[in-house]
Amino acid sequence: MKVEPMALGRNTAPHPVFRQVVAAVRQKKLLRPDDRVLVAVSGGPDSVCLVLVLHELRQRGVLPGLDLHIAHVNYSLRGEESEKDEAYVRDLGNTLSLPAHVERVHLVPRSGQALQSQARDARYAFFTRVRREHGLTAVATGHTADDQAETILMWLLRGSGTSGLAGIPAQRGDGVIRPLLGVTREQVLDYLASRGVAYRTDASNAARVYRRNRIRHEIVPLLRTFNPRIVQGLARAAEILAADAALLDDLERERWKAVVKDVASGRVVLQGERLAQEPLGLQRRLIRRALSVVHGSAVGLTFRHVSDVLARVVGARHGAKLDLPGGIVVERDGALTTVGRSGVGGRASAGANWATGVSLSVPGAVRLGEEGPRLLALEGGEPVKGRADGRSVLVVDADRLGGPLTVRNWRPGDWFCPSGMKGHRKKLQDFFVDQKIPRTRRAEVPLAVAPAGIVWVVGYRGDERFLAGQATTRVVTLKLEKED
Structure with a gap:
C-alpha cells in the first residue's frame, strides 16, 4: 500500500482536525517550535492521522523547526499483515522524508500477563530507548476521543474512582503526549479521506473477545441511541474529572506530610x-x-x-x-x-539490615553490610549517553520513579526490564542464573527499588524504564562508593 506524495500537498485548506489539534497544542502546551518528537505509528488511521497533522503543523509554520521521527513495532502476530504494516510505515516515512525506527519483537505468552500487556511494555520500552538515543523531547501517540470514551467506560465497569475516570491524560510526566485526544475517530477518517490517504486495518480490532472491542462495538453504539455525542460527552467528563483528580492529588500530598509519622525499613x-x-x-x-x-x-x-x-x-x-x-x-x-x-518488625529502625528493606533518601546513602560499600543517591548528574553499564553508577530519571527509593534483597516473583534487552521483562531469578550468581549469594545482591519497580540490580544492571535521557529534567545518580 503506497502513500502518494501528491495526496500530502500543502495547497489544501486546513481541515477542522488540524485546527482542533492546533488549539489543543497551544492550550495544553503539548509542543513548542523546534521540539523533537517521536511519533508512534502502527499504520492504522489514528496514528497515520497524527503524523500527517504534526507534519502539517510544521509545513504551515505553526511549529517551525518541529523535528519528527516515526517509530513502529512489528510483533509478527498477524503474519503477512504485520509485514505489510511495517512496509506501509516505512513508505510513509519515505514519503514525508521522516526517519523511521522499526523494532521487531517476539512475544512469548507468560502466565499472569496478557499478550496485549506484554506488547505495550515492549512498545513503550522501545519508544523510551529511541527517544533517549536520538535526544528527542516527546513521544506522541494517536489516542483519540473514542479511545478516551472506551477507557472511561472500562474503568466505570470496574467501579473506579476519580483517578481512573479521569481517563487517558493528554500529557504524561514522562514526555508522552496525545494531541488527538479531543478528536473523534469519525473526524480522523474524514481527515484522511480529505487528503486521499489510505491506511492499514487491523482485523483483530473487530474481534469481540477483547473487552475494549466489545465496549467499542456493542456498548458505545447503544449509548449513542441515548446521546449521539456520547463520545464527546465522555471525553468532556474525563477532562473535568482529571482537573478534580489533580486537585485531590495535591491535597493528598499535603495531608500525607501531616498524617505520616515515619517512612522507613x-x-x-x-x-x-x-x-x-x-x-x-x-x-x-x-x-x-x-x-x-x-x-x-x-x-x-x-x-x-x-x-x-x-x-x-x-x-x-x-x-x-x-x-x-x-x-x-x-x-x-x-x-x-x-x-x-510480614516478618519485618513494625518498630525496626532505619538502620536495620538492608535485606529487609531500608529507605534510601535523595540525597542520602545506605551501607550495604557492616563493612560493605555505600549506595549513594545524589541529586543531579549528567544523563548517560548510549547505554549505562549499571555496575558502579546509574543515572535515572527522577520523574519515572513514582516515589521514594528503598534498598532490599530479592523476593520470589521479582522482575525487571534489563537495559539492553529492548524492554523485555526478565525474572530476577533467571537474571541471576544468566549472571552465574550462586544461589547462596543471591540474597546478598542489593536492589534499589521504587514504587514503579526495581530500578537497579546494584552492581549488575539497571532497568531500561528508569534510565535518564536527553529529555530528562530531574536526575538522580545512584552510585556505589567503596571505602579505601
Whole structure:
C-alpha cells in the first residue's frame, strides 16, 4: 500500500482536525517550535492521522523547526499483515522524508500477563530507548476521543474512582503526549479521506473477545441511541474529572506530610487520630498511598483492601491486625497504624539490615553490610549517553520513579526490564542464573527499588524504564562508593 506524495500537498485548506489539534497544542502546551518528537505509528488511521497533522503543523509554520521521527513495532502476530504494516510505515516515512525506527519483537505468552500487556511494555520500552538515543523531547501517540470514551467506560465497569475516570491524560510526566485526544475517530477518517490517504486495518480490532472491542462495538453504539455525542460527552467528563483528580492529588500530598509519622525499613507509620479526622475520601487515598509505598505499587490493591484497613484496623481498638495479599500487614498500636511486610518488625529502625528493606533518601546513602560499600543517591548528574553499564553508577530519571527509593534483597516473583534487552521483562531469578550468581549469594545482591519497580540490580544492571535521557529534567545518580 503506497502513500502518494501528491495526496500530502500543502495547497489544501486546513481541515477542522488540524485546527482542533492546533488549539489543543497551544492550550495544553503539548509542543513548542523546534521540539523533537517521536511519533508512534502502527499504520492504522489514528496514528497515520497524527503524523500527517504534526507534519502539517510544521509545513504551515505553526511549529517551525518541529523535528519528527516515526517509530513502529512489528510483533509478527498477524503474519503477512504485520509485514505489510511495517512496509506501509516505512513508505510513509519515505514519503514525508521522516526517519523511521522499526523494532521487531517476539512475544512469548507468560502466565499472569496478557499478550496485549506484554506488547505495550515492549512498545513503550522501545519508544523510551529511541527517544533517549536520538535526544528527542516527546513521544506522541494517536489516542483519540473514542479511545478516551472506551477507557472511561472500562474503568466505570470496574467501579473506579476519580483517578481512573479521569481517563487517558493528554500529557504524561514522562514526555508522552496525545494531541488527538479531543478528536473523534469519525473526524480522523474524514481527515484522511480529505487528503486521499489510505491506511492499514487491523482485523483483530473487530474481534469481540477483547473487552475494549466489545465496549467499542456493542456498548458505545447503544449509548449513542441515548446521546449521539456520547463520545464527546465522555471525553468532556474525563477532562473535568482529571482537573478534580489533580486537585485531590495535591491535597493528598499535603495531608500525607501531616498524617505520616515515619517512612522507613519497608514500612509506613501513620498517626491514627489525625488520619481519622480527615474526610473519608482523603482517608481512603492516604491508606491506598501507604499500601502502595510498602507494596511497591498500587497493582493488586482494591477498594475492599482499603475499606478493610479503615474498618478493621484504623477504626478498631489497640492490637487490631489485618493481613493483606502480597505479605502486607497492617497493625494498630495505640494511636499509631503501621503498614509493613510480614516478618519485618513494625518498630525496626532505619538502620536495620538492608535485606529487609531500608529507605534510601535523595540525597542520602545506605551501607550495604557492616563493612560493605555505600549506595549513594545524589541529586543531579549528567544523563548517560548510549547505554549505562549499571555496575558502579546509574543515572535515572527522577520523574519515572513514582516515589521514594528503598534498598532490599530479592523476593520470589521479582522482575525487571534489563537495559539492553529492548524492554523485555526478565525474572530476577533467571537474571541471576544468566549472571552465574550462586544461589547462596543471591540474597546478598542489593536492589534499589521504587514504587514503579526495581530500578537497579546494584552492581549488575539497571532497568531500561528508569534510565535518564536527553529529555530528562530531574536526575538522580545512584552510585556505589567503596571505602579505601
